[in-house]
Amino acid sequence: MRTIDLRGQKLSPAGMLAAVPRATQARAEALEAAARIVEDVRARGVEALREQAAQFDRVEDHALRVPDEQIAEAAASVDPAVRAALEEAIVRVRQASTAQVPAAQTTQIGPGARIVQRWQPVNRAGVYIPGGKAVYPSSVVMNVVPAQVAGVQAIALASPPQAAFDGRVHPTILAAASLLGIDEVYAIGGAGAIGALAHGVDELGLDPVDVVSGPGNNYVASAKRAVAGVVGTDSEAGATEILIVADADADARLIAADLISQAEHDEQASAVLVTDSPALAERVTVAVTDLAARTHHRERVAAALDGPQSAIVLVDDADTAVAFSNAYAPEHLELHLADAAAVAERFTSAGAVFVGAHTPVSLGDYMAGSNHVLPTGGQARYASGLGAYTFLRPQQVIEYDRDALAQVRERVVTLANAEVLPAHGDAVEARFSEDTASSTGDRVR
Template identity: 80%
Template structure:
């Protein structure tokens, strides 16, 4: 990993971002291709999906709509250890997601004038689960459970068909779906799956969804952009990111282990350490080299850590470290600080904040109870991670009686006339015509 020394400099947020750029070229190149794949599915339906499976997954003749028996077989084949772990993760995510559903609130504006704020679930959700360099049953949980907690009635799931599974979805992904009661499952991958969810596929009895969620590669993220406006989407999750802010009390070995754990995901993954302690930076460099060389995916990790998106950043002090983190807005932020619990409130822009050296990102990936589908690429400045709220729509319900309407009658008419929309005012006046003619309005 390279070291970038920002000490002794006055830097704007833009300067800080320029010091450690994200890997963006692959995303830019994917946009045009993903849009074309989505359009092929919109016009070609099942035939387009099969052509894509043959080209990208080396699979043909498979059942795109997964038989329920395949799901049941996958659940039955789970080892007790994996089943227990999945069920415990489901329990924890369900408990944490329940706190994300707002209560209905009624505000009395005046006598007989009520505004009710309520949250309505969407009817139908399409969940995408990637199946490339790793298997992600945890992502099944992270997407399906919040939708269920929100009250979504129909949940469809898609994941790529696997060449080494005779065209079936990976069995552990199927098993996770089965444990959650999801039976509408499709063996389709990438941008094509996003297009199928957005536009529907009549030949497969696949109806369009209201919201598409789930992680994926650059093509999946770009496909979400292509269907935005047709359906709702969660954030355009790109390559994973970890930013660690650490002081002199931190354990270099633990920091290095966490940086390597995220670099393991993908060659474009970002691993960044920000510290004001040069000695710690040097120790972390040594530990990263040691751990990265011996890990299973050493080649992939080496590419990620050597890329421009990964670095050790030296800063003057805690204030500069905080400013850098908030400008960067990482997907995952770890605080290896002596006063981490107290300091955490100053770090306002991050998908999720992991406080203290006993709270690694990998805990959040599986068992913390928090959601691991988080905004990347700086989107944490303005966008949340996935939660029950992703599948909810705030709705205002307005209820005025005749007396309450009379109290604002003149104001509405005055404003309507000011905006040269007289029919608006006339719609108000129509409700008082009977009164003025001597008839009581009930």
């Protein structure tokens, strides 16, 4: 990993971002390609999906809609230890997601005038589960459970067909779907899957969904942008990111292990350490070199850590570290600080914040109860991670009686005339005519 020394510099947020650039060119190229793939699926349906499976997944003539017997077979054969871990994750994520569903609230504006604020679930959701360089049954849990907690009635799941399993969706993913009662599963991958969920595919009996969620590579993230406006989406969860803020007393080997844990996802993964301690930076460099050489995905890790998106950043002090983190807005933020719990509230822009040396990102990936589908690419400045709220629509229900309307009658007419929209005022006045009052049974005032 390279070291970038920002000490002694007064940098703006833009300057801080420029120090550790994200792979914007890769995202730009992915957006163009993903848009073409999505449009091809919209126009040609199954034919396009089969061509894409042959090109990207090296699979032909497989069942695009997964038969029930394949799901049942996967559920029966899953490793009992994996089943138990998934069941525990389901319980924890369901518990945390339940807290994300607001109760309906009634505001009494005045006598006979009220507004009910309620949150309505979408009717149908589509969840995407990646299946390229790793297997993600945990993502099944993270996507499906919040949708179920929100009250979504129909959930379709898409995941790439696997050449190693004769074109089937990975059996562990199917087992996780079965544990959650999901029986509408499609062996479709990448940007094409996002297009299929958004636009529907009649030949498969795949109806369009209302919201698409799920992590993926830059092409999946870009496909979400391509279907925005057709369906709702969660944040564009592209290549993973970890930013660690640490002080001089932090454990270098724990930091190195956590940087490597995210770098093993993808060559484009971002791993960044921000510290005001040159001594810690040196210890982490040594530890990363040692551990990365011995990890299972050492080549992938090396590519990610050596890329321009990864670095150890030296800053002057703790305040600058906070400013850097908030400007960068990482997907995952770890705080390896002596006073981590006390200062955590200062770190306002991150997909999820992991506080203290015993709260690694890996915990959030599987068993913390929090959701691991999080915004990348700086979107944490304005977007949240996946939750039950992703599948909810806030909706206001307004109810006024005749007396309550009479209280604001003149003011409505005044504002309508000020905006040169007199028919708006006329619509109110019509409710106070003799004929209207008699027909509604209201007494004329």
